[in-house]
Amino acid sequence: MKYDFDEIISREGTNCYKHEYLMDICGRTDVLPMWVADMEFRTPDFVLETIQKRLAQGILGYTCPSKEYYEAICRWNSEQYGLEITREMINYIPGVVSGIYMAMLAFTEKRDRILIMEPVYHPFRLVPQANDREVVMSSLRRGKDNFEIDFEVFERDIKGCKMMVLCNPHNPGGVCWTADELRRIAEICDREGVIVVCDEIHCDMLFGGRKHVPFASVSEAARRISITLQAPTKTFNLPGIVAAHAIVLDADLRSKMFGYIHGSDMDLGNLLAFDCVKACYSEVGQEWKSQMLEYVQGNIDLLCERLAAECPQVVPIRPQASFLVFLDCRAMGLSQDDLIRFFADKAHIAMNSGSMFGPSGEGYMRLNVACPRSMMVQAIDQIVSASNM
Numbered sequence: 610m611k612y613d614f615d616e617i618i619s620r621e622g623t624n625c626y627k628h629e630y631l632m633d634i635c636g637r638t639d640v641l642p643m644w645v646a647d648m649e650f651r652t653p654d655f656v657l658e659t660i661q662k663r664l665a666q667g668i669l670g671y672t673c674p675s676k677e678y679y680e681a682i683c684r685w686n687s688e689q690y691g692l693e694i695t696r697e698m699i700n701y702i703p704g705v706v707s708g709i710y711m712a713m714l715a716f717t718e719k720r721d722r723i724l725i726m727e728p729v730y731h732p733f734r735l736v737p738q739a740n741d742r743e744v745v746m747s748s749l750r751r752g753k754d755n756f757e758i759d760f761e762v763f764e765r766d767i768k769g770c771k772m773m774v775l776c777n778p779h780n781p782g783g784v785c786w787t788a789d790e791l792r793r794i795a796e797i798c799d800r801e802g803v804i805v806v807c808d809e810i811h812c813d814m815l816f817g818g819r820k821h822v823p824f825a826s827v828s829e830a831a832r833r834i835s836i837t838l839q840a841p842t843k844t845f846n847l848p849g850i851v852a853a854h855a856i857v858l859d860a861d862l863r864s865k866m867f868g869y870i871h872g873s874d875m876d877l878g879n880l881l882a883f884d885c886v887k888a889c890y891s892e893v894g895q896e897w898k899s900q901m902l903e904y905v906q907g908n909i910d911l912l913c914e915r916l917a918a919e920c921p922q923v924v925p926i927r928p929q930a931s932f933l934v935f936l937d938c939r940a941m942g943l944s945q946d947d948l949i950r951f952f953a954d955k956a957h958i959a960m961n962s963g964s965m966f967g968p969s970g971e972g973y974m975r976l977n978v979a980c981p982r983s984m985m986v987q988a989i990d991q992i993v994s995a996s997n998m
């Protein structure tokens with residue numbers, strides 16, 4: 610491999626979330642921090658270099674997105690997922706979660722209903738709740754290999770909703786929804802007059818030769834009712850830069866969404882973000898991403914093989930995408946509080962509790978495996994020895 614994913618880089622003293630909030634997440638600090646969804650890998654050199662180049666120029670003044678920024682996003686969407694878009698369909702946003710917030714303010718009123726498919730990334734619930742929207746928690750069903758959509762439940766729950774926030778691929782669980790499933794969601798939402806905000810932040814990290822299916826690409830209805838949120842920040846490990854963009858294909862929806870974003874000055878932009886996006890969505894970005902995925906796949910394989918042999922009561926759900934592994938711990942027969950205590954106090958690992966993502970996450974814990982192999986091995990050793998205590 611050209612890139613060194615084995616390198617250990619200390620984040621002590623950098624105010625990183627993963628370390629700063631250990632007490633809040635698991636009540637102690639003598640743990641391996643394997644929770645917040647960023648990577649322990651060095652941010653790629655081509656990103657660091659682009660930042661250094663910008664700093665060397667010497668002025669950090671107001672900066673607009675360049676022609677090359679838009680071209681990079683258009684080219685990436687076309688080459689990676691076959692989605693043809695043009696420059697006017699793209700708007701910088703300060704983070705994907707901010708994009709959800711802005712779409713919610715642009716298209717819904719207080720007390721309107723917003724549907725999410727739980728268990729799901731918790732800001733999907735927290736942002737609307739904090740803004741007096743009613744969150745409809747539509748439960749996914751646990752299938753043989755992963756969580757699945759129960760369309761009967763979905764069709765029942767979507768009634769009366771104004772908006773749905775969809776996670777594609779899904780976090781946690783790492784499910785890549787199929788074109789058929791997405792088409793069906795689009796058809797139902799269109800019929801019910803629901804706008805779909807589709808968070809596709811994990812879409813560049815698909816395993817096993819899978820190809821991402823953008824929601825907006827599956828049908829005419831999907832194109833008309835969707836707001837897509839993308840970012841290179843998870844894939845290329847630069848979430849601290851805060852670089853994301855909204856893509857809206859439909860002209861009417863776009864004028865409302867982008868009008869709201871401009872009107873609130875939320876796209877003033879971050880000059881480093883513009884440069885970084887361009888650097889990531891490139892040929893060298895593609896090469897780094899492939900190697901990173903191969904390495905993460907190695908961590909997942911090791912985790913699955915060793916837990917099956919040495920700790921079968923903890924069952925990792927193999928993600929189809931991304932570096933967050935949902936551990937099915939239901940066979941341990943512990944309450945959620947005891948499960949959290951088991952992993953913090955006995956295994957000494959900080960993970961996200963499954964219940965954070967909704968009631969269907971009870972009995973699960975989420976483990977971030979974007980880390981050097983030595984850390985992965987240590988985490989597995991600690992889980993195995995805790996389970997033998």
Ligand SMILES: Cc1ncc(COP(=O)(O)O)c(C=O)c1O
Binds near residue numbers: 706776853
């Ligand atoms: C599904 C999903 N959306 C959004 C985010 C955060 O994105 P941002 O930092 O751009 O708000 C995360 C981070 O874990 C995530 O998993």
